[in-house]
Amino acid sequence: MTERNLNNLIIEVLENQGAIAVGFSTTETLAGGPPSVELTYVMPTARSAISFALPLDRDKIISFLKREDRLEHDRDNIRTNILISGIAFEVSNFLTRIGHKSIPVAVNAEYRTDTPRGAYDELPPISHRYLAVRSGVGHFGLSGNVIRKKEGAAIILGSIITEAELEPTGPLPPEDNYCDECRLCFSVCASGMMDNSEKTTVTLGGIDFTYSNSKRKTHMRCDYVCGGFTGLSKSGKWSTWSPGRLPIPEKDEEFMPALAKAVPKVLKRPHAGGGFHHFLYPGYRVVQTCGQCQIICVADKDERKRRVKMIREGGVVVQNSDGSLEFVDPGEAEKRLAAMNPETRGLYEIERRKNQ
Numbered sequence: 001m002t003e004r005n006l007n008n009l010i011i012e013v014l015e016n017q018g019a020i021a022v023g024f025s026t027t028e029t030l031a032g033g034p035p036s037v038e039l040t041y042v043m044p045t046a047r048s049a050i051s052f053a054l055p056l057d058r059d060k061i062i063s064f065l066k067r068e069d070r071l072e073h074d075r076d077n078i079r080t081n082i083l084i085s086g087i088a089f090e091v092s093n094f095l096t097r098i099g100h101k102s103i104p105v106a107v108n109a110e111y112r113t114d115t116p117r118g119a120y121d122e123l124p125p126i127s128h129r130y131l132a133v134r135s136g137v138g139h140f141g142l143s144g145n146v147i148r149k150k151e152g153a154a155i156i157l158g159s160i161i162t163e164a165e166l167e168p169t170g171p172l173p174p175e176d177n178y179c180d181e182c183r184l185c186f187s188v189c190a191s192g193m194m195d196n197s198e199k200t201t202v203t204l205g206g207i208d209f210t211y212s213n214s215k216r217k218t219h220m221r222c223d224y225v226c227g228g229f230t231g232l233s234k235s236g237k238w239s240t241w242s243p244g245r246l247p248i249p250e251k252d253e254e255f256m257p258a259l260a261k262a263v264p265k266v267l268k269r270p271h272a273g274g275g276f277h278h279f280l281y282p283g284y285r286v287v288q289t290c291g292q293c294q295i296i297c298v299a300d301k302d303e304r305k306r307r308v309k310m311i312r313e314g315g316v317v318v319q320n321s322d323g324s325l326e327f328v329d330p331g332e333a334e335k336r337l338a339a340m341n342p343e344t345r346g347l348y349e350i351e352r353r354k355n356q
Helices: 003-016 058-065 071-097 128-135 220-226 252-268 301-312 330-339
Strands: 021-026 048-055 102-105 155-162 199-204 207-212 316-319 325-328
Touching: 003 021, 003 048, 003 071, 021 128, 048 071, 048 128, 058 071, 058 301, 071 102, 071 155, 128 155, 128 199, 128 207, 220 252, 316 330, 325 330
Parallel strands: none
Antiparallel strands: 021 048, 048 155, 102 155, 199 207, 316 325
């Protein structure tokens, strides 16, 4: 079977499983990149990588942003991640059975162990994002999320590493990238993950890709906020779906101690439902409370603004004694917190915020 025919077969298999885009990269087209594009780290005999994407449900995203429903988007996100990992496994197994040894890459929660802090550095064996932009599955947005004209950034990426010699596909034309650096993604990130002044450029096979500089930012910023430990914005006027009001550190080195203090508090809060188990936080079911930089990003700038407005005018969330979450205005939230006994209130905040 020729390279082109094998490419077409793989595309057919993946599209039959719901993939909205498929791309191919090789050790040559990824040359010069960072360690996270070294295919031989995953498979010493690797020659190529397959990248593909599935979309998240738009209606569930809107309900999430309108502060109407968290669980449906939470479940859709988790199931899409699981589905992609499963598809990667099936396609990998299929290719191996027809003579091309392949290995699937888990969508998430798979990290290198040969780093200073091992899995706690949260460095993946292979970067799904780099494979995706190099092979034409999507563009980099300023946020570092991979974006597509139709779905925006609301996609989940999958990857397969293979010995097969596949014909590489090129990046999408730069002029088709809708990202206009509006920085609205920055405005809805309570964790401060993205750098507003510097950019990162990575070179893959002689082609440069640029996005916001997050190289020096610990992934624990996202863990702390997107994982639901805390979520109140610095303004105090809006929050994620997390009822936590624990302080968000300014310095990266402060996030590990902050998480260590937060975990016991979160474990004592009533669970709001949904979520998934992550091996780095045993005993805690991680819930989807944010991801806002991803789900506000669409090609239509007016729609982007509308989604940001939903967040900014949606109020702040409080948790009721039965575990349910409710968005109210900041003043009402403060009254409800004040009405809690000190022990219960201590599960949500460490100190009163002076700007509220």
